[in-house]
Amino acid sequence: xxxxxxxxxxxxxxxxxxxxxxxxxxxxxxxxxxxxxxxxxxxxxxxxxxxxxxxxxxxxxxxxxxxxxxxxxxxxxxxxxxxxxxxxxxxxxxxxxxxxxxxxxxxxxxxxxxxxxxxxxxxxxxxxxxxxxxxxxxxxxxxxxxxxxxxxxxxxxxxxxxxxxxxxxxxxxxxxxxxxxxxxxxxxxxxxxxxxxxxxxxxxxxxxxxxxxxxxxxxxxxxxxxxxxxxxxxxxxxxxxxxxxxxxxxxxxxxxxxxxxxxxxxxxxxxxxxx
Amino acid sequence: xxxxxxxxxxxxxxxxxxxxxxxxxxxxxxxxxxxxxxxxxxxxxxxxxxxxxxxxxxxxxxxxxxxxxxxxxxxxxxxxxxxxxxxxxxxxxxxxxxxxxxxxxxxxxxxxxxxxxxxxxxxxxxxxxxxxxxxxxxxxxxxxxxxxxxxxxxxxxxxxxxxxxxxxxxxxxxxxxxxxxxxxxxxxxxxxxxxxxxxxxxxxxxxxxxxxxxxxxxxxxxxxxxxxxxxxxxxxxxxxxxxxxxxxxxxxxxxxxxxxxxxxxxxxxxxxxxx
Numbered sequence: 008x009x010x011x012x013x014x015x016x017x018x019x020x021x022x023x024x025x026x027x028x029x030x031x032x033x034x035x036x037x038x039x040x041x042x043x044x045x046x047x048x049x050x051x052x053x054x055x056x057x058x059x060x061x062x063x064x065x066x067x068x069x070x071x072x073x074x075x076x077x078x079x080x081x082x083x084x085x086x087x088x089x090x091x092x093x094x095x096x097x098x099x100x101x102x103x104x105x106x107x108x109x110x111x112x113x114x115x116x117x118x119x120x121x122x123x124x125x126x127x128x129x130x131x132x133x134x135x136x137x138x139x140x141x142x143x144x145x146x147x148x149x150x151x152x153x154x155x156x157x158x159x160x161x162x163x164x165x166x167x168x169x170x171x172x173x174x175x176x177x178x179x180x181x182x183x184x185x186x187x188x189x190x191x192x193x194x195x196x197x198x199x200x201x202x203x204x205x206x207x208x209x210x211x212x213x214x215x216x217x218x219x220x221x222x223x224x225x226x227x228x229x230x231x232x233x234x235x236x237x238x239x240x241x242x243x244x245x246x247x248x249x250x251x252x253x254x255x256x257x258x259x260x261x262x263x264x265x266x267x268x269x270x271x272x273x274x275x276x277x278x279x280x281x282x
Numbered sequence: 283x284x285x286x287x288x289x290x291x292x293x294x295x296x297x298x299x300x301x302x303x304x305x306x307x308x309x310x311x312x313x314x315x316x317x318x319x320x321x322x323x324x325x326x327x328x329x330x331x332x333x334x335x336x337x338x339x340x341x342x343x344x345x346x347x348x349x350x351x352x353x354x355x356x357x358x359x360x361x362x363x364x365x366x367x368x369x370x371x372x373x374x375x376x377x378x379x380x381x382x383x384x385x386x387x388x389x390x391x392x393x394x395x396x397x398x399x400x401x402x403x404x405x406x407x408x409x410x411x412x413x414x415x416x417x418x419x420x421x422x423x424x425x426x427x428x429x430x431x432x433x434x435x436x437x438x439x440x441x442x443x444x445x446x447x448x449x450x451x452x453x454x455x456x457x458x459x460x461x462x463x464x465x466x467x468x469x470x471x472x473x474x475x476x477x478x479x480x481x482x483x484x485x486x487x488x489x490x491x492x493x494x495x496x497x498x499x500x501x502x503x504x505x506x507x508x509x510x511x512x513x514x515x516x517x518x519x520x521x522x523x524x525x526x527x528x529x530x531x532x533x534x535x536x537x538x539x540x541x542x543x544x545x546x547x548x549x550x551x552x553x554x555x556x557x
Contacts, residue, residue: 055334059400062337063352067362069549077338080443087342087440125334165362165551168355197472201548273476274344276440 014152017041025265026089030096032114037154037261038099039133046198046270047263048075048088048128049240050098051247052116052256055080058125060168064246065129067165071174071242073198075275076128076266083120085128087276089267094126100259102244107251112259119256129240131263132177134199134270138192144185147226154261155179156220157241161213162204164242169250176204176236178217180228186235193237198275205236212236222260289427292316300540301364305371310389312429312536313374314408321473321545322538323350323363323403324515325373326522327391327531330355333400335443339521340404342440346449346517348473350550351403351541358395360403362551364542369401375534377519382526387534394531404515406538407452409474409545413467419460422501429536430454431495432516436488437479439517444525451479451511453492455503464510473550480511487511497535 014036017025022042028034038047053061065072076088085092095117103110103119113119132155136146148155155177162174181189186206194202205212217234218225222241228234247255258264268275289311292300297317303309313322328336340347351363360367370392378385378394407430411421423430430452437449456464461481469477480487492509493500497516503509522530533539543550 058334059330059337059355062334062341063354066337066349066352067549067551074341077341077442079338080334167352197548273472274342276342 022265022267026092026097029099029265030093035100035114035262038263038265039136039155039261040149042265043137044270046075046088046266046268046275047131047133048266049131049243050094050258050264051127051129051243052094052124053127053252054121054254055123055125057169057250057252060170061127061243063167064164064170064243065127067167068174068242070201070204071164071238072240073130073200074127075130075198075268078126080125081122083126085126088128088264089277090279092264092266094264095120098258098264099262102257102259104247104255104257106253107248116256119254128264128266129243130198130200130275131240132200132237133263135193135196137270138196139189142188142192144181144189146179148179148224153226154223156217156224156226157222157239157260158209158214159221159245164246170243170246172245172249173213174204175221175239175241175245176212177223177239178226178234178236180226180232181235182231183233186233189235200238200240203235204238207233209234297540297542301367301372304374304540305368307389310375310537313538313540314411314430314536315424317540318412319545321350321363321541321543321550322406322408323541324406324518325369325533325539326402326404326518327369327399328402328527329396329529330398330400332444332525332527335445336402336518338442339439339445339518340402342442343449343517345476345479346439346513347515348405348475349402350405350473350543353401355400356397358401360401363403363539364552365554367539367541369539370395373533373539374537377532377534379522379530379532381528382523391531394529403539403541404518405473405475405550406515407475407512408538410468410471412545413471414464417463417467419456419464421454423454423499428501429498431492431499431501432497432514432535433484433489434496434520439521445518445521447520447524448488449479450496450514450516450520451487452498452514453501453509453511455501455507456510457506458508461508461510468512475513475515478510479513482508484509
């Protein structure tokens, strides 16, 4: 196996190699632009006692939480998302929440795994970002290799059981003349947050300043650009702060699970090639 | 309240009136074409012990089972689908399954309700049918007031826990020259089964004859028409035959829940008008 810790080297590798390197703990960074054409996913792992309410929450807030995979009972293998995906090792970086508080980031959760845990995969913005790039829209966080800025907002989620709280959004600066096209393109991807939630005024959705994102890296807005906000798969991490389960494990924002599912599939289920 | 048992009278009534008449037990028939513009839904009611597996099944088979609503714990009110929806009374006809076998059709399930039951609403083909009609496509079952024919197929579902079995499809005869347009229009509605699963040959998906549908009414195919098949929200009723839960209650095929949700909404959550 190639030993790689460098993002730019990973950009040229096939999906299986990316996941192998991640699994071995040799890459713990963000996954934007990796394994082009493959669905990437936000991850939330919860005790099964929370599963029904969490799936209610995803259904009611499908723009922020588009469910693309759920692990089977007592299994860490996410067979509907890939040939060999082990959710305990295949995410570059995990965030461990105990009693609703973020405690540590780790690259492997085998020591935390329990058979009553269920892993949920939620579609992510990388899918529409790829479509935007293919259409000639430039995205600064990919060009400059930083993590997209994410913010808490005052847009409420529709609660379910103990899960509630504001929608979290990601922000990308977009040329004003491109906003309509960007909206149309991203709207084609309902499993990847669809069209923007808001364009233009951070204050209108409860963001005081763009300079201090709650997750990810700050990013300047050019004179000919406006900030465009999409619902973000980090929304459940915010809801977990309110639900306070004894344990919850998520991906570290930006560091997604890379799956084998073709991101153009109508229903995100991996089917091994025949033969 | 108007006393109505006649389908054609109901076609001219607003949503709230349709539901009021259904709730009182005065209409037990099919709901195609009623309450235009409002989302209608297939219903599956199961004990909460089956809920996680059933939602896994819906996620993995989202074309047949697009989840648009889930009731809260110990409540028969589906508040995310309407102002006052009581799932015990608001479906025109229910089918009761005991130990996986269909036992009776009833117009009210108050005597069967238990606090551990969870109601699931799945999007239905009426949404894309309305779009087809608006675009000048004629649909025989609506013109002639019968229930669309539905068939078991050999197309497998992706199993989850005890839920498995073939996909159930609905069939509409479409003029050959309209098939491309019909496909494009229905593909716009991912919460309503999206584009067709198959066009043309019933035998290719395991249907021996179109003359004897498994649910609904048979329907002839004109000389200039082809049979077009869509994934159908009756698929879970087939899966329930395999799962054999002690109790499962569904809508009677064709007789849907009429909700207050605007069917053009990106995420199907009812929000009462302010004030």
